[in-house]
Amino acid sequence: MHQANDHGGDAVHFEPFTPPSTEELDALIPGYKFLQFIERGGMGAVYKAVQKSLNRTVAVKLLPQVHRNKESFAERFKREAHALAQLNHPHIIAVHDFGETPDGQMYYAMEFVSGMDLQHLLKRAPPEPRQILTIITQVCEALQFAHEHGIVHRDIKPANILVDERGNVKVADFGLAKVMGQQAVDYTATGMTIGTPDYIAPEALDQSKSIDHRADIYSLGVMIYELFTGHVPKGVWEPPSIRSGADKGIDAVVSKAMQNNPEKRYQHVRDMTQVLEKLFKNSDNWKNFRRPPKSEILSTAGEPVRIPTNADTIRMEAATRPKLTPLLLEG
Incomplete structure (x- = not known):
């Protein structure tokens, strides 16, 4: 044996947020056609989209505005995108793009699985x-x-x-x-x-x-x-x-x-x-x-x-x- x-413990909740609709994101991030909302987590929301310039299906992860002003959340979001961008490997999710919407929401586009x-x-x-x-x-x-x-x-x-x-x-x-x-x-x-x-x-x-x-x-x-x-x-x-x-x-x-x-x-x-x-x-x-x-x-x-x-x-x-x-x- x-x-x-x-490890166990009590629950702690992130501040709730409402993910933008695909139509809203089409206007905010014109380089992508947003097809489907996939899921929401404590740190953000994930969508299925098409990167128009390459006609490539991608997943777009969005850090909502409610978390954008929290330095720790923004730092973690950037950390994830930058770490993935450094790692070009067939068994690691690839990052294709990173940016920020006009209203301050950070996002990055990654390989769709x-x-x-x-x-x-x-x-x-x-x-x-x-x-x-x-x-x-x-x-x-x-x-x-x-x-x-x-x-x-x-x-x-x-x-x-x-x-x-x-x-x-x-x-x-x-x-x-x-x-x-x-x-x-x-x-x-x-x-x-x-x-x-x-x-x-x-x-x-x-x-x-x-x-x-x-x-x-x-x-x-x-x-x-x-x-x-x-x-x-x-x-x-x-x-x-x-x-x-x-x-x-x-x-x-x-x-x-x-x-x-x-x-x-x-x-x-x-x-x-x-x-x-x-x-x-x-x-x-x-x-x-x-x-x-x-x-x-x-x-x-x-x-x-x-x-x-x-x-x-x-x-x-x-x-x-x-x-x-x-x-x-x-x-």
């Missing part, structure tokens, strides 16, 4: 071991690339992994990304989010400690456990080999990735990838694997949390993400 961090996020895919059709390896390998490739370019994601979870209709994976939502070597935004003062409770690395909760790429490795360990068992590891958790008949090597991978001390984890994502690939070479290792029934898969992803200022609890944002296809970014 293993012990995992257990026709599919769904991994959180909803797990509920609909729990994957087989080979599918899990394919998904995790693509996520690892994306994160290794980001880390090599000095960027830590800091919010890896199934809801931020998009899977298109052909099974290609895209890592999304770099709103909490940190550029290694640069001072991070002071989220304590702003009340901004730092990660999602079930997936957050222990050091991210300690304001005295710096966060590096190994925080993403911890989150990957949690996600791998969830892919094999249908649950996130909370409190004292059973190894995947006991819970789902997974190869015992997966127990070791998850345990090492989720070490509280970053020095005891895999030091690079590629190290984890190499171990996983070896485990999947022998099909006999997986003959006892049992996919978790869909009814057992819990909706535990939650929303990002903020650093507590004078309380011991981690406050969770209200989860309002609808089930949509395609399901894109939620801020």
Whole structure:
């Protein structure tokens, strides 16, 4: 049995806003034809649109005016766009444009993914071991690339992994990304989010400690456990080999990735990838694997949390993400 961090708490709500209609946005951002409102999150709204100059279908994320005057929200929005713009990789959402409307609403246009996020895919059709390896390998490739370019994601979870209709994976939502070597935004003062409770690395909760790429490795360990068992590891958790008949090597991978001390984890994502690939070479290792029934898969992803200022609890944002296809970014 293993012990995992257990984060919970009360809800905290963003100031409500009404997303503009597609007709309003057609007038505000004339370079795009807005087709459909997709979703609204605490940080903004996402639309399906066509970039007229290239006749390209895109997703446009909009930071509403109600948040524009809050420096922390604007900084996070810019951070996400700039981080994505630096990362030209087949498994990372691409950013095509960034701008501001005449009335002060910031927006950026990004790659449109026709599919769904991994959180909803797990509920609909729990994957087989080979599918899990394919998904995790693509996520690892994306994160290794980001880390090599000095960027830590800091919010890896199934809801931020998009899977298109052909099974290609895209890592999304770099709103909490940190550029290694640069001072991070002071989220304590702003009340901004730092990660999602079930997936957050222990050091991210300690304001005295710096966060590096190994925080993403911890989150990957949690996600791998969830892919094999249908649950996130909370409190004292059973190894995947006991819970789902997974190869015992997966127990070791998850345990090492989720070490509280970053020095005891895999030091690079590629190290984890190499171990996983070896485990999947022998099909006999997986003959006892049992996919978790869909009814057992819990909706535990939650929303990002903020650093507590004078309380011991981690406050969770209200989860309002609808089930949509395609399901894109939620801020």
